Amino acid sequence: MIRFDNTSKRYPGGHDALSQVNFFIPPGQMAFLTGHSGAGKSTLLKLIALLERPTRGQVFVNNQNLARISRTRIPYFRRKIGIIFQDHQLLFDRTVFDNVALPLIIAGSPRREVGKRVRAALDKVGLLNKEKVYPITLSGGEQQRVGIARAVVNKPALLLADEPTGNLDPELSREIMHIFEDFSQVGVTVLVATHDLDMISRMPYRQLTLKAARLVGDTDPVETEASA
Amino acid sequence: MSRHNLKTRGHVLLMRHLQVFFYSIGQLSRSPFSLFMTSAVIGIALALPTSLHILLKNAQQLSSGWDGAAQISVFLKESVSEQQVQALQKYLRKQKEIAEVTYISRQQALEEFKAQSGFGDALKALKSNPLPSVLIVQPALAHSEPLQTEALLEKIRKDKRVEIAQLDMQWVKRLYAIMDIVRRGVVVLAALLALAVLLVVGNTIRLAIQNRRDEIVVMKLIGGTDAFIRRPFLYTGFWYGILGAMLAFFMVTLALLLLSGPVERLTALYQNSFELTRLDFSTSLTLMISGIALGLIGSWLAVGRHLREIEPA
Numbered sequence: 001m002i003r004f005d006n007t008s009k010r011y012p013g014g015h016d017a018l019s020q021v022n023f024f025i026p027p028g029q030m031a032f033l034t035g036h037s038g039a040g041k042s043t044l045l046k047l048i049a050l051l052e053r054p055t056r057g058q059v060f061v062n063n064q065n066l067a068r069i070s071r072t073r074i075p076y077f078r079r080k081i082g083i084i085f086q087d088h089q090l091l092f093d094r095t096v097f098d099n100v101a102l103p104l105i106i107a108g109s110p111r112r113e114v115g116k117r118v119r120a121a122l123d124k125v126g127l128l129n130k131e132k133v134y135p136i137t138l139s140g141g142e143q144q145r146v147g148i149a150r151a152v153v154n155k156p157a158l159l160l161a162d163e164p165t166g167n168l169d170p171e172l173s174r175e176i177m178h179i180f181e182d183f184s185q186v187g188v189t190v191l192v193a194t195h196d197l198d199m200i201s202r203m204p205y206r207q208l209t210l211k212a213a214r215l216v217g218d219t220d221p222v223e224t225e226a227s228a
Numbered sequence: 229m230s231r232h233n234l235k236t237r238g239h240v241l242l243m244r245h246l247q248v249f250f251y252s253i254g255q256l257s258r259s260p261f262s263l264f265m266t267s268a269v270i271g272i273a274l275a276l277p278t279s280l281h282i283l284l285k286n287a288q289q290l291s292s293g294w295d296g297a298a299q300i301s302v303f304l305k306e307s308v309s310e311q312q313v314q315a316l317q318k319y320l321r322k323q324k325e326i327a328e329v330t331y332i333s334r335q336q337a338l339e340e341f342k343a344q345s346g347f348g349d350a351l352k353a354l355k356s357n358p359l360p361s362v363l364i365v366q367p368a369l370a371h372s373e374p375l376q377t378e379a380l381l382e383k384i385r386k387d388k389r390v391e392i393a394q395l396d397m398q399w400v401k402r403l404y405a406i407m408d409i410v411r412r413g414v415v416v417l418a419a420l421l422a423l424a425v426l427l428v429v430g431n432t433i434r435l436a437i438q439n440r441r442d443e444i445v446v447m448k449l450i451g452g453t454d455a456f457i458r459r460p461f462l463y464t465g466f467w468y469g470i471l472g473a474m475l476a477f478f479m480v481t482l483a484l485l486l487l488s489g490p491v492e493r494l495t496a497l498y499q500n501s502f503e504l505t506r507l508d509f510s511t512s513l514t515l516m517i518s519g520i521a522l523g524l525i526g527s528w529l530a531v532g533r534h535l536r537e538i539e540p541a
Contacts, residue, residue: 049449051540072454079451089446105247106452108240150450 001027001158004191007057009043013099017043019213030184033193033199035210041193045162049083050074075219079107082151086163088143090135097131100149127181141172148179161192173199247351252463266432273425275479277418278515282409286505300365302384303392313361316389325380345472405480422522429465431525437534445540461531471525473516480507
């Protein structure tokens with residue numbers, strides 16, 4: 001689903017954010033991306049979402065070379081992936097329903113379908129009763145769940161999450177991770193960037209570790225178990 | 229199949245436009261004061277050239293009567309007798325270029341002068357009547373072109389009985405020349421004010437874009453195309469334009485209403501019944517279309533410049 005082929009990213013000014021990164025995440029896999037702040041996690045996700053372009057090497061998503069996607073085609077590409085941000089990126093002048101409906105409105109879905117799919121997405125994250133409230137009245141964990149609902153509402157095959165539990169306590173973080181596991185189980189590829197090593201160490205998923213712009217670790221507990 | 233698809237797509241696009249159409253007016257109505265302020269500025273800018281245009285139109289209408297009224301005053305020689313005058317009058321009346329000939333005898337002229345000038349007593353001191361006989365020649369409408377009247381004038385001048393023949397049209401020509409300048413001035417002013425409207429709309433939209441920067445970032449993050457993001461701002465410009473044009477319409481109508489009373493009184497003093505032209509349909513339509521076009525162009529320019537600068541990072 002995601003393939004990095006000798007990919008490097010150097011920002012103007014000479015700072016290397018990623019250096020010769022290679023990995024492949026097959027469809028349907030759930031993986032964590034870890035490393036200290038500044039190790040390059042966010043940059044890696046940005047390259048996948050075409051928020052940045054690599055300086056060297058290539059990135060493939062769903063067998064599509066991202067270098068071939070022109071600026072005007074980027075919106076259509078982004079509609080096929082769900083992105084979850086640490087700071088939610090919700091619109092506070094709209095209700096929860098309208099926030100979650102936004103990707104469908106942008107894609108031009110018919111009215112009937114919008115209501116149905118928004119409610120299905122809100123149901124999945126357990127916020128069905130909050131559709132009419134404004135995000136500002138929700139707790140941090142609830143806001144993050146609204147962000148997840150918005151990311152999955154048009155049923156993307158790939159979910160990216162950048163520190164989705166960054167501001168949450170352990171209890172809420174676990175809840176959020178469970179939601180991701182649910183999506184993974186129905187075939188969605190999930191890549192979660194987090195520095196919460198404590199939590200993910202107890203979860204049986206692949207772990208990519210970045211350190212100073214380089215990929216230094218790639219462990220998969222399932223594979224390790226299988227080979228043992 | 230593809231035809232059906234096309235139909236659905238067209239329908240979806242129409243629905244989206246309708247959504248944004250109402251959404252943008254909803255957004256604007258949340259801050260009615262600033263909406264009114266901006267529209268009022270646009271309205272005043274549009275009202276100025278519109279009212280000047282209407283005034284010009286009125287002046288034209290008022291003076292159009294004078295065009296045909298270009299008369300030739302024929303002053304006869306003192307030696308010409310009453311019979312000769314009658315003969316000349318008859319002769320002139322037969323000419324096809326001439327519609328009407330009025331004779332003002334020396335005696336009539338003196339009476340009129342006495343009555344109107346206020347020199348009545350002073351004139352009594354004169355031994356003889358110093359005023360000549362006058363024939364007022366009214367050219368026929370079909371022959372009232374400036375060149376034709378010139379020719380007629382030449383013809384009359386050649387007559388031996390005529391002392392001086394004068395075309396009373398010089399001042400009409402001058403008035404037309406002045407009106408031509410004013411008309412040109414209105415065009416220049418309209419162009420300048422149109423530019424002002426563009427800047428006002430552009431600046432307002434620029435501020436709107438800045439205020440909704442976060443929203444634009446989110447839209448871009450979740451796959452909003454430039455066209456999608458641009459649309460509400462274009463509709464906002466549209467609303468500013470049309471509201472400005474409507475305000476301009478009311479301002480000009482009100483101004484004309486206020487002017488109509490005094491103008492009628494003034495024209496009545498000139499024994500002239502003249503009704504002030506209101507905003508006619510074509511001018512109103514032009515006003516509306518200009519307002520909408522300026523609103524759209526202004527917002528298009530602002531959006532084109534500023535939307536690209538906002539990229540999620």
